[in-house]
Amino acid sequence: xxIKTKSLGTVSxxxxxxxxxxxxxxxFGQYHRFALLDAAQKPFIWVQSLDESDLAFLALDPFLxxxxxxxxxxxxxxxxxxxETPSDVLVFVLVTIPQNGEPITANLQGPLIxxxxxxQAMQAVLSDARWKTKHxxxxxxxxxxxx
Amino acid sequence: MLILSRKxxxxxxxxEDISLTIIEIRGDQVKVGVEAxxxxxxxxxxxxxxxxxxxKAAAAATSNANLDGLSGIIIPHQ
Numbered sequence: 628x629x630i631k632t633k634s635l636g637t638v639s640x641x642x643x644x645x646x647x648x649x650x651x652x653x654x655f656g657q658y659h660r661f662a663l664l665d666a667a668q669k670p671f672i673w674v675q676s677l678d679e680s681d682l683a684f685l686a687l688d689p690f691l692x693x694x695x696x697x698x699x700x701x702x703x704x705x706x707x708x709x710x711e712t713p714s715d716v717l718v719f720v721l722v723t724i725p726q727n728g729e730p731i732t733a734n735l736q737g738p739l740i741x742x743x744x745x746x747q748a749m750q751a752v753l754s755d756a757r758w759k760t761k762h763x764x765x766x767x768x769x770x771x772x773x774x
Numbered sequence: 775m776l777i778l779s780r781k782x783x784x785x786x787x788x789x790e791d792i793s794l795t796i797i798e799i800r801g802d803q804v805k806v807g808v809e810a811x812x813x814x815x816x817x818x819x820x821x822x823x824x825x826x827x828x829x830k831a832a833a834a835a836t837s838n839a840n841l842d843g844l845s846g847i848i849i850p851h852q
Contacts, residue, residue, distance in 0.1 A: 634841075652829050653822060653825045653826040653829055654825075654826035654827070654829045654830050655829060655833070666841070666844075667841070668841055668842075668844040668845050670848060671844055682833055683833070684829070684832050684833055685832065685844075687848070691848050692848055701812060701813075703812065703813035704815060721828070721829060721832045722832060722844075723828060723831045723832040723835050724835040724841070724843065724844075725831075725835060726835060731843055731844065731847060734825070734828045734829075734832065736821075736824070736825060736828075737825040737828065737829070750825070750829075752815075752817060752821060752822065752825055754817070754821075760824050760825060760827075760828040761828070764847050764848065765847040768847060768848055
C-alpha cells in the first residue's frame with residue numbers, strides 16, 4: 628500500500644512494517660497505527676503515522692549508542708503486547724532535533740517497545756533514574772568510542 | 775473530585791488495595807507513602823508530562839529540522 632509521509636513523500640509499504648499502539652504515544656493518544664521506514668540517514672528510522680501524514684518521529688536503536696541501556700518493565704504493564712520471549716522484542720527510542728542547534732537527543736526514559744511477532748507496540752515509561760528524556764547522542768556515542 | 779484533610783500518619787484508601795499515607799509535612803513539602811499492587815503503575819505526574827513534552831518536541835523538530843546533522847553521530851560498536 629502507498630502512504631503519505633512527512634519527510635519522504637509517498638512511499639510504498641508492506642503490512643509487516645505497520646505497528647499498532649493501542650494507547651498511542653504520550654501526548655498523541657489518538658494515533659494508533661504507524662509505519663516503520665528507513666530514514667535516509669542510517670541507522671535512523673521514521674515512525675510515521677498512517678492516520679496523520681504530518682506526524683512522524685525519528686527513532687533509533689538505543690543500544691547502538693548506549694550498549695549499557697537496560698529496560699526493566701513489569702510483566703503486567705507489557706502483557707498486552709503478548710510477548711513470549713525476549714527475542715520477540717524490538718526497541719526504539721525517539722529522537723529530538725532542536726531547532727536552535729542544540730545537541731540531538733534521544734529519549735531513553737520512554738522507549739517504544741514492539742512485539743515483532745504480532746506488531747503490537749507501546750511507549751513504556753521506565754522508572755530507572757539513569758534513563759532521561761534527553762540523552763545527547765553524539766556525546767554519549769563518542770564517550771563509548773573513547774574507551 | 776474528593777477533597778479532604780489528613781493528619782500525619784493518617785491514610786487514604788483508594789479502592790481496597792491502594793493506600794496513601796501522609797508520612798511527613800515540612801514547609802511546602804509533603805512526603806506521601808504509596809502502597810499499591812505491583813500491577814498498578816505509580817509515577818510522579820512530572821514523569822508523564824516529561825515524556826509527553828519530549829514526544830511533542832520530537833514530532834515538532836522533524837518538520838524542517840536539518841536532518842544532515844544526523845549523519846555520522848552514531849559510532850557503531852561492532
